[in-house]
Amino acid sequence: MPCTKKVLERALIERYLSCHVCSETFRDPVSLSCNHSFCSSCLEKFWEQTGNKNCPICKRRSSKDDLPINFSLKELAESFTERQKSGSSETETGEKQLMVVCSKHQEDPKLFCEDEQRMKIRKFTTI
Template sequence: MASNLEEELSCPVCRDIFRDPVLLSCSHSFCRACLNRWWTQKQVRKCPVCNCDSDRKEPTCNLVLKNTCEAFLLEREDVCQLHSEKLKLFCLDHQQPVCLICRDSR
């Protein structure tokens, strides 16, 4: 289950953590690639969330959101997705980092 923070850092189009986020004049943010794909498919430059016209030819990079997402992803790499515990061990059988709960539940 996604955390509230993860939901807030997710693109409304692809539902993944923002990659190269851009900001529209209506204040909604999207991955640059998702927005460009959306606009190409719909053949109209409107916000996918609120349907407002985009008044910019090129959306502005949302640098604060980009930095926040990058920090979130770096932090998340060190945490077990199943148990939200620090990854402290390496499983030789599965060739991946595991937390203590994963090791003990085997």
């Protein structure tokens, strides 16, 4: 996979795993009924500062006072952060690039369809 494609993929993942208030990877993310997600502490601070409980993005009012942690999003964010810490290296341009290598085969992992036992977009697992 070309380096540019990897950088674009990482940027896309970062975009979906980033809080729109602090612009960092989610920490204890919560999701509003409008489906926008934020770090729990960032949302609380935002609500305290604005004096209302509107979504920071679409301004829709939240009807819930106590928002549960979105554990699926939390696990994804933590996994992404962990991979960045353990597998990143500095490139010549100073950018950080995620380096993931299969420990058994010493090559980049590929996406593989478990249902059809071939490369195809469906249900994937890293091999």
